[in-house]
Amino acid sequence: MAPDDQIFGNYLIVSKARVGLQTQSEGEPLDTLILSRIQFGANISFHILFPTITIALGWALLFFRLRFNATGERKWMDVYVFWVKIFALSFAMGVVSGITMSFQFGTNWPGFMETVGNVAGPLLAYEVMTAFFLEAVFLGIMLFGASRVKPWVHTLATFLVAFGTTMSAFWILVLNSWMHTPQGYELRDGIVHATDWFAIIFNPSMPYRLVHMLLASGLTVAFLVAGISALRLLWGDRAESVKTTLRFGIITGAALIPLQILAGDFHGLNTLEHQPAKVAAMEGNWETGPNIPLLLFAVPDGDARQNNFEIGVPSGASIILKHKPSGVVPGLNDFVAEDGTALHPPVAPVFYSFRIMVGTGMAMLVLSWGGLYLLRRYGAGDMPTVPLVGFAAMSFSGWIATLAGWYTTEIGRQPWLVQGVLSTKDAVSDVPAGMVMGTLIGYLAIYAALTIAYISVITYLARKASRGEPLSTRRYPRSGEAEVAVIPGE
Amino acid sequence: METFGDPAVWLPWTFAALMGLSILIYVILDGFDLGVGLLMPLADDAEKDLLVASIGPFWDANETWLVLAIGLLLVAFPPAHGIILTALYFPVFVMLVGLILRGVSFEFRAKAPIAQKPRWNLAFFLGSLLAAMSQGFMLGMYVMGLTWTVSHVAFALLTAVFLTVGYSFIGAAWLIAKTGGDLQARAVGWARGGIWGLIFGIGGISLATPFVSPRIFDKWFSLPEFFYLSPMPLLSLALVGYLWWQIRHLPRPDDRRAWGPFAAAMALFTLAFGGMAYSFYPYVVPEQITIYDAAAAPESLSIILIGTLFVLPAILGYTALSYYIFRGKATELRYD
């Protein structure tokens, strides 16, 4: 069927189904591989920023709305109206970057769907059907419906949107976790076929990843809310609603961060069981053995296969991972093929990003618990300047930890795309490298511009609110109350 | 192969039908809101806000049909998905850039400092333009069998222009229904211009498709079929005639038939789409791979189908609810 090869001009890969997936490894596709990886990493990194905010902010908005329904205090509706704008903005960013994601599989990783489509497909389809439509439709009512529908309908719409974002996190994390710890399938002619959907959905790393990600989202929002509120207090805004949200952010953050550290620890133990090479890279440990130190800092050198500089807690890694100093911890040198090629992920990026995540987590712990103390001592309105500046500076710290965590996880899975089943290089398309380069530059430019625009518009909205421009002039009926006439003059 | 009792036959068929349905719904729904975006530069500043308000609560759900369509292609026909999307790598990129620009401009134009608003309005228009053009281009390339030759690209550029004008027509038809007063009157004027895109676009594709392959030619022009199929073009002509007449007489004083052009445009899109589906069946990659060859494993397809049977009616139901809640003429959008 060689004549058909011309049919699609330069770009064609019909051959793939025919020749089998293992064909492309040499020559030019390698450039395409590297570029496609960078492009995918850039796109997913940009995308994840916004769901991280919307997943938890949806629930926070539901909380604000319910507080208002219960107390009738005006400040709760002010809080709602301010934060729903930030929600709307984040949601739009999440949607447009998500649409990009769903095309990426086809444009850059055709081998992914061809090989594991029978598992990935249904999971993605359920995400679209149970989550995306729910969010997208009720979003309109949540954002613009407050004056058109009864209070309880608006509350319900808020709930459904929050529920929808959480559902989409659930399905996509099922898929992602399955890629790390696949089970419930069999291979026929090199193609994955599902045999047990229960085993696929409840794969070993899914519960850990889901809990850790949802907590990450909660923390990101807690620090964003606390940070923006701190900023407004620093600008001299003394509105009740601002003090309320500062309190809300600090308390939520302080409550979630210990849980997150615990969940992270469990997550690590689970990874040790299923992906020991990843843990070895996270710990920067080369030789398997007992009494392995916990490295606080080091400079791993992948070529020399050693660390150049180490500061560590003696036996720390053994204690964390095996709960005793003599515990044996796997080392990277166990994962090298006969011919010397490394079967483990690149060490430095995994090692560093893991430390960035944990470091950010520790900073969150200190700041939120310190903030809790100051809150008891001074109250939200009289918080001293220094901690306020601290909170403002940490507004987007959740993003940093989340990205670092995902880099740990995803780079730690390399060279596999689906652990043990499909390697990354076997999934890439053979679109010419120059083309991928062009689109990569395009995406990066747009993402950089949009991230800047996003952050500056959020601060602009905060500034505008601080100048005392009223958020709303409407009177709100509470749930159950009769609709109240609009204030005269409106 | 012909037995519909065999899951390897009816499952791919069902999924092709579902995918077709989502593409059609997408083209109509996002068609009108992309169209409204295309009309932005023609409106003055106050009208621009109303234009956006008329689609604000809907656009996100409208775009989700694209995600569903591409999702179904990906889950039901994995090899075809890879082939089509790698062949259309660049136009897909352009479309995504367009959708990104547009989607974020909705939010930014309302929230950024007022001085920046014109910039986001421009981004909104450009995004709509890029998305519409690239979709039209991909449509043309698909019809021509996804081969990059000079004449095919030229044809695709033409379909790009016509689909864009066609979208602006259905956008104007939406505005006729959703606005009143001066704006409505101007929308009628825009529709008068846009109808040409519809005529040339649908006409051009209908004329070109049969000549792409003898197989498609035979499907239309062999004898009994020709008579069974003739209502399709005749009905299309009647609809064009109706539209032509309507947009000369709208707006009527009591706003009667304001929904007429939109309804007729929907019917026309549906007919054109049905004709294309008839031409290309059973191929999913034109003249290359049939839906039966490309289908995913039956056990995976049936697990999706079960979910679809429950979820799709719910989706259609609450989508209708949202159009009901935001019924009537568009007013300023408020968060409170």
Ligand code: HDD
């Ligand atoms: C606010 C965000 C945040 C914070 C403060 C932390 N993490 Fe985390 N971490 C994530 C956000 C995150 C994440 C982005 O959500 C990841 C990526 C994939 C995943 O499931 O969670 C992740 C992954 C991840 C992994 C890799 C799992 C794998 O192998 O796939 C481990 C072992 C930990 N985390 C452990 C921790 C520990 C011990 C923390 C203590 C401070 C910690 N995380 C704080």
Ligand code: HEM
């Ligand atoms: C949950 C859904 C996810 C899926 C299905 C997924 C899938 C993939 C795929 C297909 C690749 C291979 C391409 C490559 O090697 O670059 C990859 C790698 C990668 N992903 Fe994910 N990913 C998901 C989530 C994330 C998130 C949320 C992030 C970051 C914020 C992320 C960061 C990365 C990075 C940085 C790589 C590059 C690894 C490397 O090439 O060294 N991923 N992932």
Ligand code: HEM
């Ligand atoms: C390769 C992986 C991914 C793909 C293909 C993908 C696809 C998408 C798409 C198409 C949308 C837009 C839905 C709409 O139209 O409303 C979206 C939004 C969303 N995604 Fe992703 N996504 C991926 C990774 C992730 C990850 C890792 C998470 C979180 C853990 C996530 C959570 C969400 C959420 C909560 C939304 C709702 C919209 C928002 O809040 O921004 N996605 N995604």
